[in-house]
Amino acid sequence: MQEPGELLPFLFAKLSGQGRNAVKSILARGQVSVDGASVTAYNHPLRPGAVVAVSRERIEEVPQLIGLSIIHEDDDLIVVSKEAGLLSIASPQENELTAYRQLTDHVRRSDPRSRIFVVHRLDRDTSGVMMFAKSEAVQQSLQNNWQEAVTERVYVALVEGRVSKLEGTISSWLKESKTLKMYSSPYPNDGQHAVTHYKTLETRPQLSLLEIRLETGRKNQIRVHMQDIGHPVVGDKKYGSKSKVLGRLGLHARVLAFVHPTTGQQLRFETDIPKTFVNALKI
Template sequence: MPVRGSQSLVKRPPFKKAPPAGASAKSSPTSSRTFTVREPSELLSFLFSQHPGQGRNSVKAMLSRGQVSVGGRTVTAFNHPLKPGDAVEVRKGRPPEAVRFVGLSVLHEDADIIVIRKDAGLLSVATEEERELTAYRQLSDYVKREDPRARIFVLHRLDRDTSGVMMFARSEQVQKKMQDAWKDVVTERTYTALVEGQVREPEGKVESWLKENAAMKMYSSSQPNDGQHAVTHYKLLRSSRLYSLLEIRLETGRKNQIRVHMQDLGHPIAGDKKYGAKTKPIGRLGLHASVLAFVHPTTGERLRFKADVPKSFLSVFKDQEPK
């Protein structure tokens, strides 16, 4: 299962129909060449094989400058997987204008979905206070560059102060298909949490029924079956006297589930004053969506995307021996 890399700038040429399988490399009036993939490979290796007389740094530069497309979509990730029949276009000359995002980078896109890494501080979708600078708005503008009628659709959300991997659908049909079978479609949702205090158990589970009060704050009900059933699994990665780093795996996906369950555990997420935290060591909420794995809604391929844990999460353990 491939783990896809990130790209901070995405350059989009006009969409071009891929040539039929079996077509040979050819030149076009727009100074480009198209190659057909014969066997599974990664993009950079394939480019090296098609440009034997060209230096490795020169080939890498073509990728970095956005001069390479797969199936009509610009790709800059070196490890982008290729399958037989894929059309790889290499363009010469000045690349198309770059799309510069604020607070996000595109990890993967195709005709059905867009997977991104969201930074802490960026809203997923609009609220009463923020209607412009959101992940949804930026991606909507992004897809409209290719087709003014194009839209994106929300599949799930991350809190403003939570960073990491999330995805959007590119059609209402895909949105409905994935949301209707979310538990089967999404095979892994893993978070990394920096929590207050020294967690003693190497792993454990928190289970409760979640409700929302009049102030729109979630809490665990004291009565069984009173609210939405929520299950959170955790594993200790690192700890000191003041903080612990946990790997969090969601069995269910409820609003603010991890934040409530860490408070229930007696180890609120660092920086989460709303749910009991007393410190803010990294200047933000200590929660990061590390891994999102799912079954592609059209191809059935199992995809897995990973966003590395922010260095600030580890900085609190500097000069402290892990317990």
Template sequence: MTRFQVDQPSELMKFLLGHVTGKSRNAIKGMLARGQVSVNGKAATRHDHPLQAGDMVALYYGKIVVDFQPVGLQILHEDEAILVIHKEAGLLSIAGGEEKELTAYRQLMEHVRRKNPGGRVFVVHRLDRDTSGLMLFAKTGEAKQALQNAWQEAVLERSYIALVERQVKKTEGTIVSWLKETKTFKMYSSPSPNGGQEAITHYKVLQSSNDYSLLEVHLETGRKNQIRVHMQDIGHPIVGDKKYGSRLNPIGRLGLHARVLEFIHPETGETMRFETPIPVKFLRVFGQPDARS
């Protein structure tokens, strides 16, 4: 299976002719007719099927698998060892305790077991419920251990987009502190170790106005709620984040998106990179209603 992410509006046939090598127009028409082309997980047979930026087009060269129709997530890559998904804001990564809520984990477990009743999915890292963006899951215990045991070395880039309150005057910077958790599960920051975990966050301003700033954020460490706490530390909480000091919510959700994930595949050693567009809602506060990236 081959996957392509759409970066600008197009018709399906035009997009395929521009991205699929070694296939004639007639061969591509045949694949469409046989249901071997899908858009966002659903079979697409019309050559003029409209595509929008952010859509995922997949080509199946072998046996066609029954469509998986998840809620709140999109599978961007799957092989024998790993799954990479895009999670929407509002979907829980994994439930705690005996909760029966729909989660990314539960849906992916159902997905792999449709093809292999003994299949498993393993959580490698998490995103907060209200954070959207890229997540990596393992499909074998060995892949999970390989990734978690060498996470700092395996992950080459992990960057986020944060929409924060007010204009950030310093165009780029690094925040260093030690994070600890209260009994009520809220993280707080300390300037000295004091038994906490060191947290290092780098940021760069992409765009700003008097009311908001759009930041590109790179994590050097991956602590719970790290970006949310560090943005509060510098006096620019993430919009929609009442837990960590925000008073504004112009986009109706938390202004945090996991945009880039680049890592070394735990089995093949291949460098894999995934990048998603900046959510349109984040850009609308700067007067860019149709901006996609």
């Protein structure tokens, strides 16, 4: 490149044997680099001395993750932020887009033999931080030592009504009914022990925003315990909610902190409280 100019006219001149649309396609597909960096903008400025290279191979576009973003990835783990509405993993009978399927595709782009292993799950309508392992050994290490490995699990919940007791602890024994609904047994030692700590962040006559720390991680634990204290999670029809103010479940996994199973490093990941939760309190 001898004189200043723009990329597309330069390519038209140098690739005169190609049609104009073909040249535009080559550029749009990411096959052109300027000084070693891939460029797709037609009007990218070219300075004298710039090195323009055209790759013969089409650069594959990386599919965008849907309802999911990667917060952290290393050789052993992937930590993601999941949106409400996305399944963590589907049953064998279902053929739905899930966090598990998308992350499996993600790791297989660099190595077709790679696999993803589920460490814990979030309900479809719960958003927030969750973690996947890249090997069965790491998955087993985390699951077998979950109480010791996970140092912090914090949720935020938008619940119905004004919570009169600003903070407290809920303890019960959880069981599952024949209809697959969890409930607190009235009898001690009958089921799995579940302990939930909550603190009120904001409260209004109709709604309250709570910070919830899990001491145990049982199925639907927060949802059952919120119903137990008379303040079901917004949008949780299964556990007594009548409010549809959000159009989704008012539950978000905000913080996940744990000891890395391989390095021993303490890692902590925090996401923002969903704006829809905060805005609902202003109505």
